[in-house]
Amino acid sequence: MWKRDEAVKPASPQPAAPAAPCAPIQSAPSQPEPRRIERDMVNIGKSVVIKGELNGSEDLTIEGHVEGKIELKDHVLTIGPNGKIKAQVFAKSVIVLGEVNGNVTASEKVDIRDGGSVDGDIVSPRVAIAEGAHFRGTVDMQRKGGQPAQAAAPKGGQEKPQPQAQQSQEKQPQPAAR
Numbered sequence: 001m002w003k004r005d006e007a008v009k010p011a012s013p014q015p016a017a018p019a020a021p022c023a024p025i026q027s028a029p030s031q032p033e034p035r036r037i038e039r040d041m042v043n044i045g046k047s048v049v050i051k052g053e054l055n056g057s058e059d060l061t062i063e064g065h066v067e068g069k070i071e072l073k074d075h076v077l078t079i080g081p082n083g084k085i086k087a088q089v090f091a092k093s094v095i096v097l098g099e100v101n102g103n104v105t106a107s108e109k110v111d112i113r114d115g116g117s118v119d120g121d122i123v124s125p126r127v128a129i130a131e132g133a134h135f136r137g138t139v140d141m142q143r144k145g146g147q148p149a150q151a152a153a154p155k156g157g158q159e160k161p162q163p164q165a166q167q168s169q170e171k172q173p174q175p176a177a178r
Helices: 002-011 014-032 032-040 146-159 163-171 173-177
Strands: 041-044 048-056 057-064 065-079 085-096 099-101 104-112 117-119 127-130 134-136
Touching: 104 117
Parallel strands: 041 057, 048 065, 057 065, 065 085, 085 099, 085 104, 099 117, 104 127, 117 134
Antiparallel strands: none
């Protein structure tokens, strides 16, 4: 019996070895990841110059020069450290490491990182400007549905104090009559 237990003990490390063959099963999901990376991310190099409209349905990194209009409504636009943009920008999220001259509109976030520069107006619900970044323009942090709720709250607040003030005035003359 002792020998069998010892034989079983080495057998237990052996099932750990079959766990390694499970790694190839994990490699099957890793195959779509490279496809996703290739499909979802596009780079425009330092030497590339684009004039006109740039539309896409993929995440985009720009290291070159773009003049005109950039539209990536459901994707992330990254302006690399060498990127120089003279355009109106529309994207889900914008990360600025280079230079942008023009208005930036993002449905989620605009992030101007250290060394990044934006000369133009920003419209986005979230804006981050790092120390060492440059920004000149205005920021409009719109929230969906937040403005009507705020407008309704003050109106309701104004209506309630007026009746309370009338009630307190009516109560004051009554004790004076006694």
